Amino acid sequence: MADPRNHPPAEPDVPALQARAKRLRGHMLAMARGPGQGYIGQGLGIADLMAALYFHEMRWDPGHLTDPHRDRFLLSTGHYSIALWAALAEAGVFPLEELISYGADDSRLQMSTLDTTPGVEIIGGSLGQGLGQAVGMALGLRLNGSQARIFCELSDGELQEGSTWEAAMSAPSFGLTNLVALIDCNGIQADGAIVLEIEPVADKWRAFGWETAEIDGNDMAAVTAALAGARDARGPFAIVLRTLPGKGVPTLEAREKAHFVRINPGEWDDLIAELEAMP
């Protein structure tokens, strides 16, 4: 039985978390506006997950980022950094005003993650390196007698890397109960729509020995319920999140699904207004 310290409140406040997710989306638009481009589609797509993790499920303290007993979030896809910067700034790790430096020379908030930025657990960007490190951290925490858990994000594109499946095979074999894989299936990768068949995703994780949930990753109630289900899992737990790139900004939701989105300077005000108008 896990240490109750490491358990979030039983009942999530779904409307409050939805409001958080909307704020995160606003931060991301503000960030991408500077360079006029970036991984905004991906960021908007996982905003709900980020809100649920950082403002509900994870036991961590923005004032003690190196606490050895903190739950850890590993962002394997460094290019999703925009989502992490939004969550960390919203939690007060760095000032909201700093967000506009996204992607600028000498900024801490780059278009990919370096572990020198506070709150970043691993260097992402060379894809397929997250889950293996998550397995190692989960083993390490267990050896340390810590109740902390590891939440590792990975993308549908990363399901094509062999290293992902090497890690996936090892986790159940080691009997890890403190590891949650969060698989963002947004249907796109660098060359456009998924170029090589990866389905059935959930069946693959099940076959590899993971307890698995498959949900609409943009449905806050479903996200929090799946995370709750992972708490008392008897082994590693995989959540397959089906997300929509650009979620929350209708124009971006409808735009051709591109890995790297460029937006004209004149469009930003409209996009921000669209987000504001969403419930």
Add this chain to the structure above:
Amino acid sequence: MTGPVYSKAMGQDEIVDRPTVDAPFGRALADLGAERPEIVGLTADLGKYTDIHPFRDRFPHRFFNVGMAEQNLIAVAAGLAKTSHVPFATTYGVFATRRAYDFIAIACAHSAANVKIMAGLPGLTTGYGGTHQAIEDLALMRMIPGLTVIDPCDATEIAQATRAVADHDGPVYMRLLRGQVPRVLDPDKYRFEIGRAAILREGSDVALVSTGLMTERAVDAAAMLRREGISAGVLHVPTLKPFDAQAVAAFCGRAAAVVTAENHVTRGGLGSQVAEALFDAGVMRPMRRVGIGDAFVELGAVSTLFDRAGMGTAGIAASARQALGVTG
């Protein structure tokens, strides 16, 4: 107050105004594909970003996207080579050399499989940081027995080298410049040949020995030095392996000092090879190596990164003055 400076994160730096050619590799490969049905194309989810789209569009049935899976990319290419095809496989240099190293060494080089690995984002051509900048790929690749290693300078050379690589029977690792690629070498005069260094200009004071896109900067640095009364020659060495040691030793032997310039760490690449060649030939000259130091490079605008590394035209010229002991 100045506003934030943004990198062209996936872009390429343009320092001097030169005419450019769009996707020289992809065009050359598509032309070759029309002549030679045994040529096939592969990528690991980076088709758009490695300029192989002209080939894909013309020969969709001879094109395979294996998804983001670099080890499998190289293994599948090796299998195609072993069934009499000539595979050109594209990804970024970092992912080919770091993730698929063992597959390149064994399935390609040790097997003498006719695989052509075309590697994007060499050195500092991206501001996307250490995960995407191939800064040590030439050193890694030149250590592998039997592999040919090429770092072309411009659009002219990419087009010619693509053809030479297809004609060559054996595994090749070649760096790629993508998108709008500058033209530095005159296509009517220049002839690329695997294993041959090319004298672009003679000079008696300092020998600038360069590879890849640094040759563009070396040419500009030589012009800058001439204006100061320093006679600077430029030897372009596009093939790192097999290395034209004789030409390097002869060229450097005619000058008082040597500067090497590479878009790569200064250990294990061109600079090291020039030092080896000069030592072997008994040519002792004061020497400076321009390139990336012993540290991962940050994220930022490409031009900023080149300047900070001292790898711009001014940086090469400064190293030449140092090697010559000229102050000021």
